[in-house]
Amino acid sequence: MGGLKAKLASRNANKARELERLLPGWQIDLLDADGYPPEDGETYYDNARAKAHFGRGLAPSETWVLGEDSGLEVAGLGGGPGVHSSRSAAGDEVGWLLRQLDGMEDDSRRARYVCELVALSPAGEELRGTGTLEGRIATQPSGTAGFGFDPIFIPQGEDQTVAQLGNEWKAGHSHRARAARALLESLANRRSPDDQGRRLRRAQRP
Ligand code: IMP
Secondary structure (H helix, E strand, O other), X not given: OOOOEEEEOOOOHHHHHHHHHHOOOXXXXXXXXXXXXXXXXOOHHHHHHHHHHHHHOOOOOOOEEXXXXXEEEEHHHOOOEHHHHHHHHOOOHHHHHHHHOOOOOHHHHEEEEEEEEEEXXXXXXXEEEEEEEEEEXXXXXXXXXXXXXXXXXXXXXXXXXXXXXXXXXXXXXXXXHHHHHHHXXXXXXXXXXXXXXXXHHHHHOO
């Protein structure tokens, strides 16, 4: 399905750029807002959903709203920083994580990116998509594409970082690309709110 207008409830322009490429035909703008809710949910889904609902209250009624939450889970940090990634690393993702993993063996450097996307339709219907990308953390940064942890994240089956592999690679394989594909799939399988009402009424008939 193409031609949808959406507001991304985020301050991260990199995510808007990536998502516009991943959702063909969608026109995605950052929601221009202050006072985002704190990212204190227990799951990526909780946070993505809170951002989407916050955006739904502010975005024009005819546009869709996207909420996104993502993070990096590292074996040697017990799965952290995970859902707390943005707060833990605070603008120096690469330096922070390299310091945390200093001296740790290969097994501790296993990691995965997770992305959760929540879309709210103009009528408030919710759709979601989840994606992950497995890999490991390098001992030094390489490459310039992407953002955040990308200069030190080497995907499984590759010997370069995401920042070296580039934006084209990221658009095909990243956690966000996988979440976007899952979202498009649920959009394609979605029934209109009217269909849902009809099915519910049919199911409730004696
Ligand atoms: P949030 O989703 O805005 O809370 O931020 C998630 C955290 O994970 C930030 O620290 C990002 O830098 C990091 N992160 C999420 N997705 C990516 C990615 O695609 N590349 C690199 N870092 C990412």
